[in-house]
Amino acid sequence: MPVPYLTDEEIYALISPAQAREALKKVILDGFHPADDPARISVPAGTGELLLMPSSTATYTGVKVLSVAPDNQEKGLPRIQALYHLCDTETLSPRLILEGESVTNLRTPAVSALAADVLAAPDASRLLIVGAGPQAVGHVHALAAIRPLSEIRLSSLSQDSAEEAAQRLREEGYAATAIGPEELHAATEAADIICCCTSAGDPVIEDVVKDGACVIAMGSHSPDRRELPGSLVRRSLVVVEDEKTAWREAGDVVMAHEDKALPEGHLHSLEDLVRGEVARAEDRPNIVKTTGMSWEDLAVAIAIAEASHHGIDS
Template structure:
């Protein structure tokens, strides 16, 4: 069995690798090749905790099997421990034997950034030059890297509720990416000041109200809704959804049961299910059309699926075995 830390994974598995793995995972998911049971949630009231178990199996030429364990223990902060520790366990699909343990926190950041990257690559205009990132939390840097990986961007504006945080994020991004990308990172106090000029918008927040004005977006924009993952959260403006020519999800079942961005406007009758194009995997498999014109407005919503975790983790483990990276137990 192999143990792979976040640092181990970073040395050999790139964002490009993760985007390719996510693309494969969603293609298989939309082809009916994934068995993803409902998440099991266990409450631990004595310690103000909750433990979540997300298993999955994706079949195909290179099958993937595993389970991600995520715990939510807010009081861990007082113990100087992570409040949301996560671990990924992979199994050999042919034998059912556990073959690796991975840092689940980094895996989640990587595959979530990568699924947005896959959508941006498929749905945004190829000549996109400017982007806006809203939200600089734990997912922010991976979201930024994914956009930079799939599009040759001249400038990315960065917005956060805390302007100092946005400035520091831009400084870190410059340190992280200046040797690979020539992109300029610019903090903005109000996202609406640049919404009308950007080609790509990625919002990754837990906001319960829209993070930008949907009436200001230009023709041809591509928007990613990454952050809101409960029925109460709603970071995407309904005006954007009404204008969108293509509304695409990572998984229909997941988004329609979890994402307030879609659940709330559907309940109000602001949009109908008939206006939803389908899943990104269907675009990948060419079962439905993606962008058909440079002027199309496209929207992608993700809430995540264990299919992404198991496929990306499996590809990481196989590559680590080839390169003899990680700790063998």
């Protein structure tokens, strides 16, 4: 029997950023432990690598297969391409194939918003986005679902890209403005929420974040790349998806520790945050550092399957 396939357009029509966030929250509250998730598998291939991201719950099992080809941008092709394969856990029979870009574009901002809903001040309204790609725009959508954003500023290495992203967001009704590098320092100081959506290897903001602000760093899963200065990581409350995963993949954590050892117990898990065992700090910044984990894709894929009536009970 042919396995149903959903395109990016169909997926975006089925599930909102808020629904993706709630799907992640539900998986944790239903008893899933992110620390039990399998590690991401990387296999060299061609000019890049293949990434395999498998995960399983009592009812559903899935794997995202990604190809990462850094030279593709010069050829007018996406750097990352992916498909998601969803099965039922009992028989491992295929249920649904999903276009992977939309799953990732929904999942990553949803994880950020899930954490920021606890870590950002209740009245947070000023958002700074560093980056101007799909994740930058997706994070605006996800964060606007948890806080009334009155001011959105976008900064990017490419001013044209920042202007284009800001224009798109304005057309969608958001108060978005592109800023130049000379404005980034002041914007960082003033922001209630800062979201770094870049592939940078070195810090993209300065350590001038105000106490109580929420900083999201989601740009890489490499231990030798970071978006935040180590001094900011050391003086902040830091939430990661899973501590073991963070020490393996989160350059913002690993490199801050290499600069100067982080104290024992400095990292808190997303699971503990969602379960109410960690509270936001008001006397220092609040950081959420994510690298992307397989269970997150599975949670969103399940929500999409059920919304499309391709779930187990359909």
